[in-house]
Amino acid sequence: MNASARASQSEVMSSFKFTDADFRQIARILNAEAGIFLSDAKASFVYSRLTKRLRALGFESFQDYCSLIASDAGGDERRHMIAALTTNVTRFFREPHHFEHFGKNVVDRLAPSLRSGGRLRVWSSACSNGQEPYSIAMSIFSRLPEAESLNVRVLATDIDANMIAAANSGEYSEDAVSAVPDELRRKWFVQQAGGMSKVDQKLASIVTFRELNLIGAWPMKGKFDAIFCRNVAIYFEEKTQQQIWNRFVPMLNPGGVLYIGHSERISGPASDHLVADGVTTYRLSRGVSA
Ligand SMILES: C[S@@+](CC[C@H](N)C(=O)[O-])C[C@H]1O[C@@H](n2cnc3c(N)ncnc32)[C@H](O)[C@@H]1O
The missing domain is CATH 1.10.155.10 (Chemotaxis receptor methyltransferase CheR, N-terminal domain)
Structure with a gap:
């Protein structure tokens, strides 16, 4: 300096x-x-x-x-x-290749079983003010228009109570919403007074927001078909990152996918179970019991 x-x-x-x-x-x-x-x-x-x-x-x-x-x-x-x-920077459809992969390799793959009573579970594990989980929900509805009547849930968690409150309100500035492709913006956002846009109730109906510290206890019982843990591990030391990656392994269903941030890499024991399946995208190759 x-x-x-x-x-x-x-x-x-x-x-x-x-x-x-x-x-x-x-x-x-x-x-x-x-x-x-x-x-x-x-x-x-x-x-x-x-x-x-x-x-x-x-x-x-x-x-x-x-x-x-x-x-x-x-x-x-x-x-x-x-x-x-904490840094809460986020964006709708940030790192769009993840949403393309998720649509094709998670939603499309599970669609037949979902339509005959199966379930789809997704975890956005550092969701900031909700733009990531609402992008996940839009990706689901694009391929499964009847998603709200199926067994489909997106769990969205963050350590920061302010972010969870903002996410629950579902209100975003014009600038934030401008990152959403036109067709989806017209479908899923309602303009409010004061230039804010609010997410449609149907979109919000498949998303649940909760406070959760990634280095604390994870009370969830079921497993996930996809976990998004993007642009948060970068703030942790290598040892902590490895612990988190390793804790995700038993949380994934067979064939489940983990999406991480553009400057993050899987390392440590989790590498034995997660194989690269695209850019910063990992698929569970060999599960372990929870
Ligand atoms: C840079 S934002 C990333 C948001 C989103 N995943 C994305 O990629 O656009 C990082 C988020 O991680 C959250 N965070 C930081 N430490 C955390 C922890 N220990 N447990 C859970 N969330 C945490 C912050 O509150 C913040 O909202």
């Missing part, structure tokens, strides 16, 4: 006292609670994302803030902190 960047950074970081020890404590708690790893280079990011929390709490220094999040009484604030430090 050059001198002027350092100067403007220290100017920006001068309202609240923020020491290396404060940064390390926040990074340690974030890692323990959410699996997210922050390198030292993220200090100014942490400062700028959390100053709003310090102001809301009336704190004058990060030391006070660290005392709160490290205490037993700090559970609520730890959740605010995680929400403030």
Whole structure:
């Protein structure tokens, strides 16, 4: 970083006292609670994302803030902190090749059994504000127009309660909805006052949103035909990524597919069970009992 960047950074970081020890404590708690790893280079990011929390709490220094999040009484604030430090960037039909693969290799493959009473289960495991699971639901309805009367469910989870609330509201800006192909946009979005668009009730009827921490317990009982875990493991250390990939293996039905983010790769023991089936797409080759 050059001198002027350092100067403007220290100017920006001068309202609240923020020491290396404060940064390390926040990074340690974030890692323990959410699996997210922050390198030292993220200090100014942490400062700028959390100053709003310090102001809301009336704190004058990060030391006070660290005392709160490290205490037993700090559970609520730890959740605010995680929400403030996670990146929620998402897009409808992000990485479109996944939705093409999903349509052909999951929905079309299971359609005959679904029409005679079988089930389709999909998990969007870091769903942000819902654009990923609603894209999954649109892909399902495109190939199975009667999906809402079949045994079809999309479970959509995220650690961030704000994202789950936004996803449940189903309301998106014009800019967000512009990523949806015209025909699907006309079919599945209703324009609201104020320039927002709301997802159609039928589309929403096959999606369930829940808060869930990927590094915590997974209470789901059944297995999935497809799991989307995209653009979240990139924030975890290699060891944590490998644990998550490995936990997905017994959650997949035979022939089930795992979709991961464009800069992520499967590694560790899960590689023995998941074979590449396209770009950042993996199919269960050899299941293990749950
Ligand atoms: C960059 S967004 C990716 C959204 C979507 N999967 C996509 O690719 O467009 C990452 C999401 O992961 C969530 N996240 C971060 N850590 C998590 C964890 N430990 N468990 C579950 N979700 C987590 C964040 O809240 C955020 O909404």
